[in-house]
Amino acid sequence: MIHLKNIEKVYRTSSIETLALTNVNLHIGAGEFVSIMGPSGCGKSTLLNMMGLLDAPSSGQVEINGQTVTQYRDQELARLRNQHIGFIFQSFHLINDLSVLDNVEIPLLYRKGDETGSSRRQLAQLALERVGLSNRMKHFPGQLSGGQKQRVAIARAIVGRPSIILADEPTGNLDSGMGNEIMGILQQLNADGATIVMVTHDETMAKKTHRLVRLFDGSMVGDSTLMYNEQ
Incomplete structure (x- = not known):
């Protein structure tokens, strides 16, 4: 599904060179x-960006x-991302001037396919129903709680039915109760x-996944299988 081989990432400026992954x-x-x-600063987000084809x-x-x-060109990478990868971010990245439904529909607008406006709208509605927000479709992001905003972000990530979901600190801006609800949604999507x-700083959330990869100074220092906890 995702295979990284001998990945190294160096960021260079005129005066400094930073080794982000080795x-x-x-x-x-x-x-x-x-x-x-x-x-x-250990390279977690950089690694996620490599998997999401946002960085080379x-x-x-x-x-x-x-x-x-x-060696793919930018257009080929964009098409692959749009068809196969959904992104969830800590800061939600919703457009405040658009309704919840319009925010979720955005990824479908970039697809070259047979979807009509009505079919895109239906897919967005189904995605919002899946995260329990069918009663908030006409609201705007400013009218939502942090947990509801993250649910919208998840709906936007899954609206195109991607096979891969990449989540960068999806519970980082939420209290523990809301964080557990978001993890429950991610567990169901995985099921x-x-x-x-998922990149996370929260050991409790990490233990709800199948496997834990640890990074330090740009290098992998651990890769362990976990006992999946659905509670």
């Missing part, structure tokens, strides 16, 4: 729910669904077949 080898199979942990490695190889994408990779 010799990362990671395989994530279909249907796994993997958490990534490590101290701030300085060296090494990235495979998504059996396709080696390292329904989605492959999920």
